[in-house]
Amino acid sequence: MLSKTSIPKYEKIMRYIKEKISNGEWPIGSKIPSQRQLAKEFNVNRSTVITALEELIADGLLEAQTGVGTIVTNNTWNLLSSSLNWNTHVEAGMLKQSRSTVQEINNSESQQQFIQLSKGELSSDMFPLQKMKDIINKVSNHITPFGYEEPRGYLPLRKAVSAYLHKMNVNVSPSSILIVSGALQALQLVSIGLLQKGSTILLEKPSYLYSLRIFQSAGINLTGMPLAHEGLLAQHLEHVKKKRKEAVLYTNPCFHNPTGTLMSEKRRKSIIETCTKHQIPIIEDDIYRELWFEKAPPLPLKSLDQTGHVLYVGSLSKTLTPGLRIGWIAAPEPVINRLADIKMQIDYGSSSLSQRVAAEWFQSGLYVEHVKKVRENLLERKNVALKLIKQHLEGLATWEEPQGGFFIWIHLLSPISMKSLYARARTQGIILNPGHIYHEQSSRYIRLSYAYASMQDLEIGIRKLGLLIRSLS
């Protein structure tokens, strides 16, 4: 160990302070004890304390502020990452911090005491516990030694996904499929592997994509287009594409996050035609497709794609559980090969265990059976939520009845402070996603999820939401 007795006293003080700073006890911006207190604590003259502080000031860890005292301005790791100015990271193509609201929501979502009207995840009462146990046991009984998978992922899973996609007229072979750790990772791979700094993503506005930092951090522009009743209009696309040469379209055609919109068949055809004509590649994020109520959505854009323009993203996270961290990309083989190479560079593939369990869900036929149940359960929840919304928000807001998915997009008749609404709701134990997370800045929208909270919590949550909106109007 480092000898503690041979070092000079001022260095002892320095080490003590550095330790407090780096272990987070004295966070950036906090005031450290006075010179007098430190001198007393270490049994030294004030001049010794001053020597230590001067060294730390020179190192950039502390700053003396007249009339305030000595303030922590940095820590060793921060000196490196210059966290004080995350904006520079956009230019460097590095990852920005999550928006503070998103970060707070991420943290709150694992806390059980909150009523989660925000969470885009199935309630645990829809978790198929017995089936999951059976499947894991079956996988375990047949398992052979496993290690790194091949770059595109576990072949039996790719075969199963290929067969599954075939049923929705998406005809891709297993070699055109990449297994990823959820749809978010698919987007992360696209952002670092296919898109260049300065290129543009055309997308619906509002969009889930605005709540992410991965694209903006990579210096990619997000250009929103108005979202009509039946989904995106091809004419907007044509118009915007003229101005933006290197553009790709990101769309969420089934039960769009956050608005719940379902793109019509006609709209799909015209989007595909326009994108083919103008050579606009499409990222089709179709993770909510299976969660329909009355009838199945129109076939994917990918099924209409005759020229390899569509990169199709699917996942088990919204229909089974996000805990497996299993999703997939279907795209032309050269694109898949590039993305597979990049996935190898960032995490060497997804969990072999999760991939085997996912494959078994498909192969056993239990997945299709399970999703059917989820649809029924979600329909019931949707109806309950709509009834409660009608009861508590009538006259305050309008909304459309979703045809599937997790969300009701609530449109307030008068704008209110979303920050206050979010904060007050949180104080009352309710987490909600204000529209501004998705770049809807009119202070009139809330995304309400009926997928996660218990029926009782839905009731309490929506009732309180009504009162809160009233109090803020």
Place this chain on the structure above:
Amino acid sequence: MLSKTSIPKYEKIMRYIKEKISNGEWPIGSKIPSQRQLAKEFNVNRSTVITALEELIADGLLEAQTGVGTIVTNNTWNLLSSSLNWNTHVEAGMLKQSRSTVQEINNSESQQQFIQLSKGELSSDMFPLQKMKDIINKVSNHITPFGYEEPRGYLPLRKAVSAYLHKMNVNVSPSSILIVSGALQALQLVSIGLLQKGSTILLEKPSYLYSLRIFQSAGINLTGMPLAHEGLLAQHLEHVKKKRKEAVLYTNPCFHNPTGTLMSEKRRKSIIETCTKHQIPIIEDDIYRELWFEKAPPLPLKSLDQTGHVLYVGSLSKTLTPGLRIGWIAAPEPVINRLADIKMQIDYGSSSLSQRVAAEWFQSGLYVEHVKKVRENLLERKNVALKLIKQHLEGLATWEEPQGGFFIWIHLLSPISMKSLYARARTQGIILNPGHIYHEQSSRYIRLSYAYASMQDLEIGIRKLGLLIRSLS
């Protein structure tokens, strides 16, 4: 569906060609059929074909080359990613393609027909199949519904890792631990979350890090320092740090990849002292620590760290299986919080299933038991490999006996063409890792792994390696 009959003939030809290009049948650089052939195939005049080609040339997909014909120069996705010039991605902070050798090795490693003298992975005969089954079954029997985990990872696993690290004098609480999908992801998170473009990583040379693209793609400089017998020398660090202000040290102190070097206790102390003095954060990649033969390595740098300078990385990939994709980072809490936020942004956490299985390996005590067996098995393999190397490479090369880990770093007495060696070995069914992958450019080094190939393959592989070196000398 898009009507096929109403479109003009030249557009049919365009679509046909686009499809061939985008599905990869006609790769970039290939020559497309002649105008005459296309005219015949589509039963049109040559002028119609010319119209189609001209459109595609204007779109940048094709190029007419005098005396050659019409060449594919791009595809839609490539137009976006401008794959033709991956170098620009370095500046954009995006991910470069793997070195072609590394990419080829990644692909070959999942092919069973090769003798893998390259693979940094335990042979499947060390896979604890029965124990793994028992553990998965136990996890399955006790499992409750699982979904997204909290940002830092599954708490029981973080507790187990904390207790495990405690045994090597690394005293970190579960809140200072982040679960990651393997050590590579730890490095990926550091590269995008803590290091800025233009900053420097000081590292051993050669180093595994040179085989990755994540740091260079992020615009981070790698500055190698000579690797002495007992590991890195602090004086080099001091010297280099003067020139590079924003620097972090990456080190692999136990059974270094690729050289096998073990850093001595004395060296560790002086590294920690120097880094503390000069405020150089340290990334300690300690994934081979447990794989010692005669005696356990000196305690981690992290155990000597009193000021939160060390970010410690561990993993189950080298000791149990990489298939779980489970590793961890231990660092001061503010650093962990930032990296956890970034992990949420890129993949929403690691597989819940893998995390539960990993936790059970620790909690049950079976992990410690298993690693003991791995050590014994590896020792035997190391002895066999050394005997074979002595038999077939004596007079051609020198080497040091490793004290643990997977690798023997073979130093050829005369330089040979590593490209030829690699290519010829591959032709003979042997995959090896030439030193230049790790930035050892003297054409004299090969990293030989005794961890993966069967004893028989080790024998064949090393014998053939001897013959190949002789033929190239």
